[in-house]
Amino acid sequence: MQVDDAVTAHLGQDVEVRPYEEFLSYLEDLVGTGLVKKDQPVLLGDKTSLAVVHALGEENVVTVPSPVAAMAAMKAITNSTEIEGFRQYHIRDGAALARYFAWLEEQLHNGVVLDESQRSDKLEELRSELDLFRGLSFTTIFSTGPNAAIIHYSPDPQNCAIIKKDQVLMSQTCCQYFDGTTDVTGTWHFGTPSEEEKRALTRVLQGHIAIDTAVFPTETTGYAIDSWARRYLWKDGLDYRHGTGHGVGHFLNVHEGPQGIGTRIAYNSSGLKAGMTMSNEPGYYADGKWGIRIESVVVVREIETPNNFGKFGYLRSFERVTMCPIQTSLINLSPLTLEEKKWLNEYHAEVESKVGPLLEGKDACALAWLKIKCDTACLIPLGRGSLARRVEQVVFVSIYVQECYCRYGHLYCRVFARQSPPWFLIAVKSRHQCASVPTGHAGLTD
Incomplete structure (x- = not known):
């Protein structure tokens, strides 16, 4: 809830906060107690809900171009x-x-x-x-x-x-x-x-x-x-x-x-x-x-x-x-x-x-x-093919490990590998774990 105790205290005694569900009945009460009447009408913007007009009574409202549009434009x-x-x-x-x-x-x-x-x-x-x-x-x-x-x-x-x-x-x-x-x-x-x-x-x-x-x-x-x-x-x-x-x-x-x-x-x-x-x-x-x-x-x-x-x-x-x-x-x-x-x-x-x-x-x-x-390995071009295919099909000149981390109980390593320039990033999984690799991730068993 955005109107918490701190907000209520800040507003002070001159501002009364009521449940949203009571809005229309509250307007009807204003008419019933005489606070709203024909010679003391309520100004309503031209985009106000018709339910509000009915709650107040058409004879008790005056419709004017809504100032809300101008305020909304500034707030935007x-x-x-x-x-x-x-x-x-x-x-x-x-x-x-x-x-x-x-x-x-x-x-x-x-x-x-x-x-x-x-x-x-x-x-x-x-x-x-x-x-x-x-x-x-x-x-x-x-x-x-x-x-x-x-x-x-x-x-x-x-x-x-x-x-x-x-x-x-x-x-x-x-x-x-x-x-x-x-x-x-x-x-x-x-x-x-x-x-x-x-x-x-x-x-x-x-x-x-x-x-x-x-x-x-x-x-x-x-x-x-x-x-x-x-x-x-x-x-x-x-x-x-x-x-x-x-x-x-x-x-x-x-x-x-x-x-x-x-x-x-x-x-x-x-x-x-x-x-x-x-x-x-x-x-x-x-x-x-x-x-x-x-x-x-x-x-x-x-x-x-x-x-x-x-x-x-x-x-x-x-x-x-x-x-x-x-x-x-x-x-x-x-x-x-x-x-x-x-x-x-x-x-x-x-x-x-x-x-x-x-x-x-x-x-x-x-x-x-x-x-x-x-990781974006699968999106980086690699000569005639790409890393969208399985990495096992690519022969590398050299690779070296950048960092390793664990996930799903398996060990994964980020490495740089090079077949021909440029260097690109892949993920390598330990051969001692099962063959599955998280969906969408290139895998290489060493």
């Missing part, structure tokens, strides 16, 4: 302190996500039966240990298999699905910290994903990258750039039935306006400006089968361009602040350009460098999980 542009808050709490939240998914993957590896509701509770428990945590911004959505195809699915603790390693898992988790609000969605698979699933996620990823790296004039609308996220899905005859992005508040509403990216005409009425914070969340949902979404919180920022036509000023679509790996075993490499692979490599390097230090000396399993998920 965050200041430097708020932006720094967005950066810092997402790093902390990234540590909780790494701890959670490391725990989840290990539980499944050990054959533990978990349902969608149990997964939600565990993540909230881990987040509650973090500094400045204030609770969820809305109910966590963990959905597996066909449930993931339901865009706004929410698990019923009494009747929810059991997670299966051979099904897609989608997680949308949002919470409140005193220095900001999160909204992050990831897609996972703990078995062997189908080619159809991999192709769809790759197209979603390309759209996500297109929005993240876009450059456009100041005041360009989210309506105008929405198709940049969808065009890769369109190539395969696919699409999604929700917006590409919405405004995100700073310790406020997880869905805010007026900024947003989508096909709604409302998104054509407010141009994007530096300092706005919003989500970037293309997806795809195969009805009755599975669903995919990649969502990050981003900050609109200015960028220097070689020219400044029309003196509009130009914006680099976004600074990404969410710190959660994207599962590379769900990616089909062939459609990705070199620039898209570079983007993914750089993002994972950033996640590991910022989140890793929060796990060192505190959670070795989560740190190892993060290192594995942020």
Whole structure:
């Protein structure tokens, strides 16, 4: 709850806090006691809910152009302190996500039966240990298999699905910290994903990258750039039935306006400006089968361009602040350009460098999980082939060990190996352990 005892004390005696459920009945009481009447009307903005008008009585209200739009436009542009808050709490939240998914993957590896509701509770428990945590911004959505195809699915603790390693898992988790609000969605698979699933996620990823790296004039609308996220899905005859992005508040509403990216005409009425914070969340949902979404919180920022036509000023679509790996075993490499692979490599390097230090000396399993998920060997070209094939097929001139770490009871080593320039990074597993390697990771038995 955001209005705690400290907030109530700060507001003082002149501010009365009541449960949200009592709002309409409270308005009706104002009319019944004569505090609101025809010659003492209430001014309502033109976007006020009709339920409020009915509660007060149409004869007791005067509708005027809403001042909320102007206030919302000002609130939408965050200041430097708020932006720094967005950066810092997402790093902390990234540590909780790494701890959670490391725990989840290990539980499944050990054959533990978990349902969608149990997964939600565990993540909230881990987040509650973090500094400045204030609770969820809305109910966590963990959905597996066909449930993931339901865009706004929410698990019923009494009747929810059991997670299966051979099904897609989608997680949308949002919470409140005193220095900001999160909204992050990831897609996972703990078995062997189908080619159809991999192709769809790759197209979603390309759209996500297109929005993240876009450059456009100041005041360009989210309506105008929405198709940049969808065009890769369109190539395969696919699409999604929700917006590409919405405004995100700073310790406020997880869905805010007026900024947003989508096909709604409302998104054509407010141009994007530096300092706005919003989500970037293309997806795809195969009805009755599975669903995919990649969502990050981003900050609109200015960028220097070689020219400044029309003196509009130009914006680099976004600074990404969410710190959660994207599962590379769900990616089909062939459609990705070199620039898209570079983007993914750089993002994972950033996640590991910022989140890793929060796990060192505190959670070795989560740190190892993060290192594995942020390794990018499978995305680096290697002559005629690539490390997407099994490493055993490659003959190396020389290798040397960089570091070793344990995961799932096995020993893994990061090494540099060289067939011909340049050097590239792989992971090597001890020959004394079983032959399995975590999904999406190149393996070499020595």
